[in-house]
Amino acid sequence: MIRLITVLFISIIGLAACQPAGSTLGADGKPLPRAYKIGTREAEKIPFRMLDSVNSLRSASGLTPLQLDSQLTAAAATHSRDMQVQNRPWHFGSDGSSPVDRIRRVGFAGTLVGEVISETYETDLETLGAWMSQTDTRRIIMSPDARRMGFSWYQEENGKVWWTMVLGT
DSSP states (O other): OHHHHHHHHHHHHHHHHHSOTTOOBOTTSSBOOOOOOOOHHHHHHHHHHHHHHHHHHHHHTTOOOOEEOHHHHHHHHHHHHHHHHHTSOOSSOTTSOOHHHHHHHTTOOSOEEEEEEEEESSOHHHHHHHHHTSHHHHHHHTOTTOOEEEEEEEEOTTSOEEEEEEEEO
């Protein structure tokens, strides 16, 4: 009897070891995605990786490459943080501001082509993929009028990321 209990105990421990550490299963029985945590080193690379990725997509379509713009990036950063404060992804600020208002506040002299936003746990490139799969956001990113890009985010402690991309002339 002791031998049977020992074998069962070892079997249970062995089966428990087969489960990935820290894996949480969703309602469908599949592992839930892990939150993408942006570290300091990663944060320095993200704007340039996004710019390169967008420009590769634009180049493949024969469009002019974009330049990263610090003023548009400042407007994007402000809006990402504000969306988190409001706890909703939308194009209006908590003060009622529009994307046009925000680019004017930072002194951008060009015109707004458009703003794309997202609330997600995905990486920057996964988010770009999602944007490119939607007609309205793809149209903004691939606009022939766009020449400048601002890109920023705000990440919550739980890993949720509020992404904002602003394109202008």
